[in-house]
Amino acid sequence: MRFLTVSATSLLALVPATLIAQSTAQRAAPAATASAPSTTAAIDRPTYGTFGFDAAGMDRAVQPGDDFYTFANGTWAKNTSIPADESNYGAFNVLQDLSRERTRGILEGAKGDPSSKIGSAYAAFLDTAAIEKAGLAPIQPWLAKIRRVDKAGYPALLAEADRNGVDIPFGLYVGQDDKDPDTYAVNLMQGGLGMPDRDYYLSTDAKLVQTKQAYQAHLARLLTLAGEKDAAARAAAVLAFETAIAKEHWTRIDSRDADKTYNKLTLAQLAQAAPGFDFATFLKAEKAYAPTLIVAQPTAVTGIARLIAATPIAVLRDQLMLRSLDGFADVLPQAIDAESFAFNGTVLSGTPQQQERWKRAVGFTSQALTDEVSKVYVARYFPPETKAAADTMVKNVLAALGQRIRKLDWMAPETKQKALAKLAAFTPRIGYPDQWRDYANLQVRADDAFGNMLRANQWRHDYNVTKLGKPIYRWEWGMAPMTVNAQASFGLVAITFPAAILQPPFFDPKADPAVNYGGIGAVIGHEISHHFDDQGAKYDNKGRLTQWWTDADVQKFKALSERLVKQYDAYEPLPGMHxxxxxxxxxxxxxxxxxxxxxxxxxxxxGGKPAPVIDGFTGDQRFYLGWAQVWRRNYREANLRQRLLTDPHAPSEQRGNIVRNMDPWYSAYDPKPGQKLYLAPDARVRIW
Structure with a gap:
């Protein structure tokens, strides 16, 4: 998984860091729902309903003006249970299930081929008998190294841990320099938490306090399973250390600000500000030594360095040991694997059952050897006509946004010209990249699951840091073709739509165009528009972080954006949680x-002609139903709570109901004053 910064954003949140150890793919199992694909032959009808929308999933007892999301999806929501190995379930998961099943077929076919790296990686991960027989022996050399480290050797060991794929108190990666996007730079950021966010450590909310207590118990059990003594006291000490780190952490709101998080420091300046940690040794051991680096949250980084200096080495060792056990739980004995899931899967996300092993094996292999799997996947499952159709839609939506920019009444003419130049500079990336990474130097064995994960982590780290001093890899994507998602990359001025999302309900060649434009068309518009959101708009047509607007434009834009902030602040998906x-x-x-x-x-x-009426729905009505359909999703309470704390995306219901700001939606559905979603014309938020 590529490191993502404020200069790249996706349609959906990524898997929380605490869950990566449990699964590198979405958890999913097919569920019997009201929105099952049509049984009519695909050649005759669209996959869903008669025109591409599952009308059986609607709840027509709900007025569109009160809750459009539920009007469009209410019966589906009532009739759809979340599979036992899922924390949430919806339209994205349906496609991820399909993608995973297809990938499974590819890997099963390669499993018996000793020359196939993807087959060997998949086979080794599935061999739980061999994993169980090996016990903790594969990880013991690394744990022994942790147990021996002293304070002087700790910075170099942290770098080794990072290369091994173990979470450490700092995040480090090589990526584009936001203010010099033709150059790679070393980026350093806050880290060090075993739970998803600082609020899990610092909040007095009863549910989060219970989660914190469960986390401490989890740490103690992991230590015990690793054969360590005094586990309870040591777990408490690690929790206290991480709680202190949480107090230093910036909030997620501050951490998404591209200006606040761009702090270029020389190594000497960083060393002076953080005398408690030897960053020079750390960077050299990371093979990412540079005279300057970009520090995302400088006060947090220096605060963590200070805490490391003041913390006993025994506690630092224990934290690394625990992060290692959680991080490699998938390929360690079942007792550790189950314990790790019990907290990271069940407590944090409410998921009662761990995925079947084959699903996790698909996820691991797809992450470890992404491009090797991708090459086969797109050859089998991504027809050229889909790529061509998506390309046409991208061009149409780009043109539409260009017209909207020209008509803006709040933006200065000179800024409009720059905005249009940025739009013209876009690189749409559809289906799959035009170049693949080479895994020739990654050793994969069919009898070494732990070693495969370790070496894959090391390969990924080395691949990243060796970008320093090289031209930007502009061909490289931030997600695999098998991923049901989309992305905007600010520094590359690019928009990315993997093959797996270009399928029903997002896009269906047999569906009514209104539904396709409400689905994948709006997704395309979403990613294009990210380049003009409150952070993306800070990057010019070269991908450079700079203010290219007039001061007056900035102030008007902030005023309009603040209205949207207040609108969403008012939503309360869980009692007491907005x-x-x-x-x-x-x-x-x-x-x-x-x-x-x-x-x-x-x-x-x-072309100026009226849209046909289909099954009683006008073209505009079908367009907005297409939008609502792609956001169908049911959540477990723990997962929704985690998302409200950590996710830059609003929950699906609130995303679906963004229509309340759209004048054409009012014409289509005629909501009345007094209904819950109704906004008077002057109260509707219009930015672009």
Whole structure:
């Protein structure tokens, strides 16, 4: 998985860091739902319903003006249970299930071929008998090294841990320099937490306090399973250390600010500000030594360095040991694997059952040898006509957003010209990259699951840090073709749509165009619009972090954005827990602008003619139903709580109901004053 910074954003949140050890793919199991694909032959009808929308999943007892998401999806939500190995379930998961099943077929076919790295990686991960027989022996040399380290050797060991794929108190990666996007730079950021966010350590909310207690018990059990003594006291000491780190951490709202997180320091300046940690030794051991580096949260980084200096080495060792056990739990004995899932899967996300082993094996192999799997996947499952159709839609939505920019009444003419130049500079990336990474120097064995994971982590680290001093890999994607997601990359001025998302319900060649534009068209608009959201708009047509707007434009834009922040702040998906309007601003504004641009693009395809009425729905009604359908999702409470604390995306219901700001939605569904979603014309948020 590529490191993502504020200069790249995706349609959906990535898997929380604490769950990566448990699964590198979405947890999913097919469920009997009201939105099952049509049994009519695909050649005759679209996959869903009669025009690409599952009308059986609607709840027509709900008024669109009160809750459009539930009007479109209410019966589906009532009839769809979340599979036991899922923390949530919806349209994205349906496609991820399909992608994983297809990938499984590829890997099963390669499993018996000793010359196939993907087959060997998959086979080794599935061989739980060999993993159980090996016990802790594969990880013991690394644990022994941790047990021996002293304070002087700790910085170099942290670098080795990072290369091994173990979470450490700092995050480090090589990526584009936001202010010099033709150059790679070393980026350093805060880390060190075993739970998803600082709030899990610092909040007095009863549920989060219970989670913190469960985390301490989890740490103690892991230590015991590793054969360590005095586990309870040592777990408490690690928790106290991480709680102190949490107090130093920046909030997620501050951490998404591209200006605040761009702090270029010389190594000498960093050493002076953080005398408690030897960053020079750390960077040399990382093979990422540079005279300057970009520090995302400088006060947090220096605060963590200070804590490391003041913390006994025994506690630092124990934290590394625990991060290692959790990080490699998938390929360690079942007792550790189960314990890790019990906390990271069940406590944090509410998922009662761990995935079947084959699903996790697909996830691991797809992450470890992404491009080797991808090459086969796209050859089998991504037809050229889909790529061509998506390319046409991208061009149409780009043109529509260009027209919206030209008509803005709040932006200065000179800024409009720069915005249009940025739009013209976009690189749309559809289906799969045009170049593949080479895994020739990655050793994979069919009898060494632990070694495969360790070496894959090391390969990924080395691949990243050796970019220093090289030209930017502009061909490289941040996600695999098998991933049901999409992405905007600010530094590359690129938008990315993997093969797996270009399928029903997002895109169906047999579906009504209105539904396709409300689905994948709005997704395309979303990713384009990210380049003009509150952070993406800080990057110019070269991908450079700079203010290219007039001061007056900036102030007007902030005023409009603040209205959207307040709108989302008011939503309360769980009692006492609101959507964080500032945290979700980028995604909400991308939904707002992207959906509007997609609607314009849809209207343009009609050529001035009225859309046909199908099954009683007008073209505009079908367009907004297409939008609501792709956001179908049911959540477990623990997962929704985690998302409200950590996710820059609002929950699906609130994303679906962004339509309340769209004038054409009012014409389509005629909501009345007094209904819950109704906004007077002057109260509707319009930015782009």
């Amino acid at each position: 959507v964080k309007g500032e945290l979700t601003l980028g995604e909400n504004s991308a939904d707002l602008a992207g959906l509007a641009a997609a609607h314009d693009a849809y209207l343009a395809t009609l």
